[in-house]
Amino acid sequence: MTPTANPVLSVLDGVPPLSFTAPEGFFTLPLAASPDERAALSKAFVRELYSRGDEALWTPAAPFYEALAEQLAYAGVSYSAMGLFSTDDGGVVRCSFTLAAVETEQTDPEIAAHGILTALGGDPRHDARWMDLPCGPAVSCVTFREVTLSPEITASGAEERLLTGQIQVYIPFPTGPHTAVFTLDTASTEYWSEFCDLLVAVLRTVSFAEPADGTGTAGGSL
Template identity: 50%
Template sequence: MADGPAERVERAESFVRQLYSRGSEEIWAPAAPTYATLAERIGATGVSYAALGLFSTSEQERTPTGDVARHDLAEGAAQCAFTLAAVPTEQEAGAVDVVAQGIVAALSKDTLNDVQWLDLPCGPAVSCVTWREYQLGPEVTATAEPAAFVTAEMQVHVPFPTGPFTAVFTLVTASIDHWSQFVDMMGGILQTVSFTDPAEALTE
């Protein structure tokens, strides 16, 4: 998330052109302000990074000649939303274990939450996975029939060892058939988390 409104507007304009790469000004012009406004609202909640992931689910295989063969019947896209926020928490520097234990206790009160302790390279963290089912009315479904809409969310809380904040990584998707791949992606991101200034690390 950019620091100022002007830069957020600029990034929103760039984002919609990438998201709707085959679009035109007719699509980009109204979409950009929508995402810029969304960025303002997200930023006000403490989110410092937000992304929308779109991934092709087309199955591919190599032909005997080495060319890629695409199975058209399997074509589609999987989508997820990812955010990162720094949330103020009452803690002393270095008391990450105590904070993590408190997060486990708080999240475990909801029986729908699957709460797990994580040991990351940067220190202790807490993972919370929640599945939700929503009932959609016939007026918004393609078949004009009531349908269930299921989403899965993984939220990982990582206490700062340097001060009174907790980093909260959140990934949400309705593409539940690809949940395991999204979990792997989140795991890869978490392995890179560090509270050491890269510039300081180079001088050591």
């Protein structure tokens, strides 16, 4: 699970550019502005995500991802993807990945990162750590949660507990008063170390440089 040549460049209103390389296996959820665009793009998205499916699967799935895209866009998420990766035993592991740009009052990346580390480190549920990335200082925060699944939705017909993990990485922009928040969530915690390595590889490709050709997006629309 390593990044490949799938560049994603964000140019949002009032937010300086940010780019990163998404790994092979990421399926970008369309966060279109209008309902008609979201509906059309969600139909195409489910056909790509479930390429071996048919209309019986695609038809009910498309409205779900359309609604999810609307909620994410409303929450300020500028990029969202589903990650699907095959395992050596023929199985599949999944994760969700998002990027949001949060406005802050601090323009010095190092001061901003120290403030974030202090704030997150005050919660005993958080494993917050400093990171030195090629693009600048950052802070990672790992959280594990146990979710109880009701018998109605489990294969066994009995109540089950599911452990989920989340990694959030906060990277202050060196080009303006914003912080990029990368979030990876997964219930496939048996592959936690692989997902950590995957996210670190993606973060090492983050850049805040202006696009060389002055264009808006490459490889995806945020």
